[in-house]
Amino acid sequence: MNFTELRRKDVVLAAIAPGIDKRFPSAVTAHPLADSASVISHLVTCLESLKNGHLALAELGNAYAANVMLRVFLEHFLKALAVFLEGSKQKNDLASGYFRLAEAEAKAYLNALKDASIDETEMTGSPMSPLFSKGNALTKSEKSKIEEPFKYKVLIKTITDDLGPKASGYLLKIIPTYCKLSGFVHGGPSTSLILMDSSYGSQEEQLLDDAALVVSKFYSVKHYLLMFAASLNPEFEVERDKLSEAIKKLDL
Secondary structure: OOHHHHHHHHHHHHOOOOOHHHHHHHHOOOOOOHHHHHHHHHHHHHHHHHHHHHHHHHHHOOHHHHHHHHHHHHHHHHHHHHHHHHHHOOOOHHHHHHHHHHHHHHHHHHHHHHHOOOOHHHHOOOOOHHHHHHHHHOOHHHHHHHHHHHOHHHHHHHHHHHHOOHHHHHOOOHHHHHHHOHHHHHOOOHHHHHHHOOOOOOHHHHHHHHHHHHHHHHHHHHHHHHHHHHHHOHHHHHHHHHHHHHHHHOOO
C-alpha cells in the first residue's frame, strides 16, 4: 500500500455516516447516557482533525511533526475507547468526569499565570476566564482526583479490565508507540535516536505505517461511536452496519 491507496480508503470511509459526531448527541439528549454520547462524539471530532493533520504531515515527510501528532492522536484514542467501554456497560461516570477536566485545566492555567507573575485579572479576555472561579475553587487534591481517571496508566487499566485477555493484542502496537513518542511531545533527546532508527525500514515506510495505523484507529473509534449510537437509537443501525462492512472490505 502507498499513500495514494491509503487516501482512497480514507475518502471511501469518510463518506459513510458524515457528521455523525454532531448528529448523535442531539438525538439522545434525554438519555441517561447522554454524557457518554457527547464525550465520544467530541473526541471523534478531535480525532478526525488529528487524523487529517497527521496524514498531511506524513505525506510531506515531516517525521518530527507527524510523530507529535501521532502521540496526541493515540492519547485521544485511549480516552475515547475507555469512555465507549464504560458507556457500553451503562456507566456514565468516566464521561461525566471528563467534563470536569475543564476545571482542572483552568486550575493549571491559573497556576501557570501565578508562576509567571501575571495577575489573572489581566486575562479576562481569555477563553478560559469563564472557568477561573471554578479553577480557583479547586484544591490541589481535588484537581488530582479529577485528572486521575484520564491518566495514561489508569486509562490502560480501565481498558484492560474491560477487554480482559483481548486487551493485550488490541493494545500491542498502541502502547509501545505511545510510550516511544513521549519525547516528541516534550522535546526529549530520544527523538533523534527514533528518527535515525532504520530497524523498521526507511523513514518513508515508517511514516506510511504510522499513517495507516491512524486511519485504522480513527475509523475504529467512529465505528464505536456508531455502535454506541445504534444501541441508544435504532436509526443509526444502517450507518453502523455500512461502516462495519466497509472497514472489513478495505482491510483496515
